[in-house]
Amino acid sequence: MYEKEFAEVQKLIEGQDQWRLRTINLIASENVLSKKVRAFAGSDFAHRYAEGHPGERYYRGTSFIDEIETKLKANLKILFNCTHTEVRPISGTNANEAVFSKLVNREDVVMANSTPGGGHISHHRMGSLGKFTKNIIDFPLTADGYHIDIEKTKFLIKSAKPKLIVLGKSLFLFPEPVRELAEICAENKVKIIYDAAHVLGLIAGKQFQDPLAEGALLVTASTHKTFFGSQRGVILSNMDDEEWRKIDRGAFPGSSSNHHLHTLAQLAMATYEMMEFGQQYAADVRANAKALAAALDRLGFNVEAKEFGYTESHQVAVNVSNLGGGERVSKTLELNDIILNMNMLPHEPLRKHDHPDGIRIGVQEMTRFGMKQDEMERIAELIKECVIDNKPVKDEVNRFRRDYQDVKYSYDDLPETTEKKPAAKSRK
Numbered sequence: 344m345y346e347k348e349f350a351e352v353q354k355l356i357e358g359q360d361q362w363r364l365r366t367i368n369l370i371a372s373e374n375v376l377s378k379k380v381r382a383f384a385g386s387d388f389a390h391r392y393a394e395g396h397p398g399e400r401y402y403r404g405t406s407f408i409d410e411i412e413t414k415l416k417a418n419l420k421i422l423f424n425c426t427h428t429e430v431r432p433i434s435g436t437n438a439n440e441a442v443f444s445k446l447v448n449r450e451d452v453v454m455a456n457s458t459p460g461g462g463h464i465s466h467h468r469m470g471s472l473g474k475f476t477k478n479i480i481d482f483p484l485t486a487d488g489y490h491i492d493i494e495k496t497k498f499l500i501k502s503a504k505p506k507l508i509v510l511g512k513s514l515f516l517f518p519e520p521v522r523e524l525a526e527i528c529a530e531n532k533v534k535i536i537y538d539a540a541h542v543l544g545l546i547a548g549k550q551f552q553d554p555l556a557e558g559a560l561l562v563t564a565s566t567h568k569t570f571f572g573s574q575r576g577v578i579l580s581n582m583d584d585e586e587w588r589k590i591d592r593g594a595f596p597g598s599s600s601n602h603h604l605h606t607l608a609q610l611a612m613a614t615y616e617m618m619e620f621g622q623q624y625a626a627d628v629r630a631n632a633k634a635l636a637a638a639l640d641r642l643g644f645n646v647e648a649k650e651f652g653y654t655e656s657h658q659v660a661v662n663v664s665n666l667g668g669g670e671r672v673s674k675t676l677e678l679n680d681i682i683l684n685m686n687m688l689p690h691e692p693l694r695k696h697d698h699p700d701g702i703r704i705g706v707q708e709m710t711r712f713g714m715k716q717d718e719m720e721r722i723a724e725l726i727k728e729c730v731i732d733n734k735p736v737k738d739e740v741n742r743f744r745r746d747y748q749d750v751k752y753s754y755d756d757l758p759e760t761t762e763k764k765p766a767a768k769s770r771k
C-alpha cells in the first residue's frame with residue numbers, strides 16, 4: 344500500500360548520496376566515514392541492545408559487542424592518554440548532558456562561552472545546561488572576540504564563584520586557556536570541563552592543545568567532526584574512580600538506555616584509522632584551513648582573526664556583512680553546490696542569530712577526500728566567483744569534485760572481508 348511512498352524515500356536517500364559527492368562540503372561539524380567503516384552501518388548490531396558495561400550487561404547476546412566496546416575504550420585511553428572513557432553517549436550533546444546532570448545543581452553558577460562568542464547551544468540557558476541551572480555567565484572575551492580574557496575571567500572566578508567552567512565551543516579557531524586557568528580553578532575548587540566536539544580529531548592527531556594534560560577534569564566530545572566518526576559522543580577523564588562513577592551513572596542510566604551498537608562498532612573501526620593516520624590528517628587539516636583563509640583574504644574577503652594567523656583549527660570565520668550577510672551568502676553558495684553554514688561572529692548581538700554577519704567554514708571533510716593547499720586555493724576562487732563576481736559556478740564545482748571521491752586516511756584499500764584471505768592461504 345505504501346510501496347510508492349517507500350520508493351520515494353529510497354530515491355531521496357539515493358539522491359542525497361549522489362548529490363553530496365558532487366558538492367564541496369565545508370560545514371565545520373561534519374565529516375565522512377571511510378567506505379569500509381560506512382559499510383558496517385547495516386550490521387546486526389543495528390538491531391540489538393546492550394545496556395550497562397561489557398561483561399555486566401542487562402541484556403543477553405552481547406559477547407561480540409562486549410569485545411568491541413572493550414577494545415574501543417582501551418584504544419581511546421591510549422589515544423587521549425586518560426584512565427577513564429565513556430563511550431555510551433550517542434552524541435556530543437548527550438555526553439554534555441551526562442556530565443552536567445551529575446555536576447550541576449540548581450542555582451550553581453557555571454561559566455561558558457556565549458553564543459556569539461562561539462558557544463554551543465548545549466552550554467546555553469535554552470539547551471542542556473539550562474535544564475540544571477539558569478545561572479550561566481559568559482566568559483569575558485578580548486577585543487578580537489576569539490580569545491577568553493584571562494585576567495577578567497580570573498576576577499570572575501573569584502567573585503562569581505562558578506562551580507564549573509565549560510571551555511570549548513562551536514566557532515573554535517584557537518586553543519582555549521586551560522593551562523592559564525588551571526591554577527586559579529584549582530585554588531577555588533572550580534571544575535574545568537572542556538567540550539572538544541569540534542577538535543577531537545585534532546587533539547587525537549596531536550595538532551591542538553591536550554586539554555586533560557593542561558588541567559581539564561573532563562573532556563566531552565562528538566566523534567564525527569574532526570574525528571573520523573561515526574556520529575556519537577565520548578567523555579574522557581583522569582579523575583579519581585569514585586568521582587568517575589558519578590559520571591558513569593550520568594551516561595547510563597542518566598541520559599541513555601541502549602547505546603546504538605552499530606555506530607559504536609563503527610567508531611571502534613574509525614578509531615584505528617585515527618590511530619594510524621590521525622597525525623598526518625590533523626596536520627593537513629590545519630594547513631588547509633590556514634591556506635583557505637589566506638586565499639580568501641587575498642581575494643578580498645574579510646577573514647576574521649587575521650592578526651592571529653586566521654586559525655589554528657579546521658575552521659575559518661569570514662565576515663560577509665558587505666555581501667548581504669551570512670544567510671544570503673550561504674544560500675547562494677548552496678545553490679552552487681558549495682555547502683557551509685551562516686554563523687554569528689563574536690561582535691554580534693544575540694538577536695541577530697537568524698541573520699548573522701558571518702559564515703563558518705570547515706576544511707576537515709574535503710581534506711579527508713584528499714584535498715591539499717592547491718585545492719583550497721581553487722575553492723577560495725570558486726567562492727569568490729560565486730558571491731563576489733555573482734557568477735554561477737555549480738558546473739565547475741561538480742567537475743572539480745569529480746577528482747576527489749575516495750576517502751583518504753583510511754583502510755579503504757584493504758580487501759572486502761577479513762575471512763577470505765586465510766581461507767585462500769590454507770588451500771595453497
Ligand SMILES: Cc1ncc(COP(=O)(O)O)c(C=O)c1O
Nearest residue numbers: 372434435436463512513540565
Ligand atoms: C561545542 C559543541 N559541543 C557539542 C556539540 C553537540 O554535538 P552533537 O551534535 O554530537 O550532539 C556541538 C555540535 O556541533 C558543538 O559544536
